[in-house]
Amino acid sequence: MSMMKTILAAVAGAATALALAAAPAQAAPTAPHVRGTSTVPAYSYENAIRESVWVQTTLDGDLDGVPDKVAVDLVRPRETAAAHQRVPVVMEASPYYACCGRGNEGELKEYDANGTIAKEPLFYDNYFVPRGYAFVAVDLPGTNRSTGCEDVGGRNEVLGAKAVVDWLNGRARATYADGSAAVATRWTNGKVGMIGKSWDGSIANGVAATGVEGLETIVPIAGISSWYDYTRFNGVIRSPGYATFLSEYVSSRPEACTANLAELATGSGDDTGDLNAFWAERNYRPKASRVKASVFVVHGVNDTNVTTSQFAHWWSALRTPKKIWLAQQGHVDPFDFRRAAWVETLHRWFDFYLQGLRNGIDRAPQASVETAPGTWVDQRTWPAAGTRPVRVGLGNGDGVTGTLGGSSGNAKRTWTDNPDLFEAEATATPNTPVPGRVAFLSAPLRRDLRLSGIPTATLKVKVDRPTTELTARLVDYGTAARVNYQGPEEGITTLGTESCWGSSTAADDACYLDTAEDVVTDDHAVLTRGWQDAAHHVSLRFRTPLTPGRWYTIDVPLQATDQIVRTGHVLGLILQQSDNEYSTPSTMGATLSLDLAGSSLTLPVASGSLPPAGATAPQVKTAPAPATSSLRRPDLRQLP
Structure with missing residues (x-):
């Protein structure tokens, strides 16, 4: 009888298990910032958490015997932190946050009386933080509040920015100003999307070329893929002393970086114009096979600053999912030549690759090309099919x-x-x-x-x-x-009206001067x-x-x-x-x-x-x- 009870109990247990297995799984609750296949503004930007931390690197660019620390200023939703919900990160690493500013209006970082970030340049934090993202702005080594020395696209800059991706994924240490530990894995899921124009986009290319885990996508806007090709045209010097000029222009620590400056002067080889070991270190194209991140390239086909070979050779070497916009402007951000379409497309891109929302952008045409002023054509590939x-x-x-x-x-x-x-x-x-x-x-x-x-x-x-x-x-x-890409604003005209793209605070508004294409006959x-x-x-x-x-x-x-x-x-x-x-x-x-x-x-x-x-x-x-x-x-x- 005891044996029979055991058999019956086993059969009943099996039947219950089968019934449970057959029942449809209960869907996980949808986050407040997700509606269908899109994120929506659900969190307070004004009450967002604003923090400044310093990430320790393995570098010693200033040769002081102490590992360099990279300054990171971030904004993240307070509501997701309270719910113990981890969010992805939009990240921009730049040398320009203190010296030159970002965007058409030259915005700089601004801090409160306690030294905590109060204003981040550009619209990324205003727009994406209410939609369930964190925004991270990184001072490249030797600039603004980072220690070390910047080295014009070299290992200091690339590995300094990479260390932040490592920190966001629990592989590097960081501290607050008081020395206490800053642990990113408490609030982020480690998914990172790097974005930036020009030097900033170049560093995104360089970090992606390391193959670092957690970097899910990059959006290089007019980015450099070979600093040799930026400073030389097939052996022709573009301008003598270019590397040292760039370093001195953005450096916040000139006294600590004299040895680094001397290395830039001698290593760049202006006397020959040769592609030497110095420039090979700053060429990301041979490492394109290491890139795991998807890549969204934006470039002006009339850019005479970061010329178009930079995107073309990088693009052809990539083997990851990729997308490209080519405009008729010069060295201009898409926010200033196709604003509404740009914000919408970037939003969908980040939602797909960082939030995991299947919105179909991966099935959209790969390329969008401006063929005449204001006329854009979507096409399956670039170069155009049949070329x-x-x-x-x-x-x-x-x-x-x-x-x-x-x-x-x-x-x-x-x-x-x-x-x-x-x-x-x-x-x-x-x-x-x-x-x-x-x-x-x-x-x-x-x-x-x-x-x-x-x-x-x-x-x-x-x-x-x-x-x-x-x-x-x-x-x-x-x-x-x-x-008119040779005009004063390289193909755009800044207007007197404004439009707003995200939420604002008294210190950091989301409103920017409108622009129009500058067209001449x-x-x-x-x-x-x-x-x-x-x-x-x-x-x-x-x-x-x-x-x-x-x-x-x-x-x-x-x-x-x-x-x-x-x-x-x-x-x-x-x-x-x-x-x-x-x-x-x-x-x-x-x-x-x-x-x-x-x-x-x-x-x-x-x-x-x-x-x-x-x-x-x-x-x-x-x-x-x-x-x-x-x-x-x-x-x-x-x-x-």
Whole structure:
């Protein structure tokens, strides 16, 4: 009988277990900040927790024998902390929080009387904290309240920012100002999304390239992926002393970082322009295979500060989920050229990758490209699907102005370098002889020509010096309304009205001046540019001086672009040597011969084609260039 009871009890227990297994699982309660597949503002920004902590690193950049500490200022919802609910983090690491400011209005960090953060620059905390995120603003080593020394994209900056991701995931220590422990895992789930424009976006690229766990996504806006390519154009120095200039501009600890500054001066190798070990450390592209984070790239195709090779080579090396926006502006944040769409898209991106909300952004078109002022086209991939390389020969034309396509015969072009020739004069009146430049023109286009990718000029040259700079420009000749990327605000105009994006406090409001696209109508525009030091044609790692009088075939890669040249317009290739407007050549004054039969232009053609060339180039009329005497060499040392 006892055995029977045991059997019956076992059967009953099994039946109960089966019944429980068959019953539908009770759904976890939805957090107040989640509604469907979107986060919504559910928490008080005014009453949010604001903290300042210092994360200990493994670095000793200032060589004082003490590990460097990275200052972190954060804002997080008080309600989620009270409910013991962990939230993801939006993080921006920057050298600009004390010296230069962030955003179109140059906002700086501000602190209360106790030294706790009261105002974070930009709208990220105002918008995302009420929606169940924490926002973390990191001072890069050697800047603002961090110790150590910043090193222009090097290991100090990258590992300093990485240490914060480690702290947010319980792998590093941090303290408050009083020395007590700051434990992030009590309030965060460790999911981090890094964002930032220019230098800030560059550090996001660098941290992602370490493969650090917990970094779920990055959003580099006009970010650098190779600091060599930022300070040099294929062996041509952009501006001498660039690395030390950048360091001194943002450093908050110049006295403590004299040794670091000396290392920047010697390591950068301005005397050679070579890609050496110093620059290899600051090249994130070879480590793209380590990136685990999804990547949302934003860049202006007319950015002459952080040029477009920075996003294009990084983009092509990535193997993680990725998305891209390409605008017609220069070095401008999408908040200032497509504000409403940007905030909505960024919101969905972070909700998907940090909150785990399946909102479909992963299935949306990968690329969004501005093809004309205010006209955006979504496409499946970038470069555009169907893009193919099309080689175009250089024709002799009338012997002065050549053709794109057509017969070259045995023609040569010979000219002496003109270091005073600036872009405006070099690209104007292409049918007129201009000392120091040669021009090649297509026939008028019979239909729109879409270029999407990296053009390359292949030049067969003979030079009477051991090296010279080779400069190529691709120009759209034809009257059109275009974004004025060379204007004072690089393609936008700041208005007198404001719009608000998130919640505000008395110290930190979410309202920003509105902007509009700056559009002008002109008769031609430079689509993209490229530079090459001739002595670096074999390798960027060393120079191979040219033997005067010998022919060499040298590729001049132009910057990546995505542009449409309209029907009836003429596509032009302008060649010159020294470019004192965008670079600082080491050798000037060479006489160069160009063999047209051995030279060509390769275009990344997505749609359309160049029509057959005529015997001579078409006549193109442009407004005259400014008088040479009015041209002044600009300061090339820009801040990324």
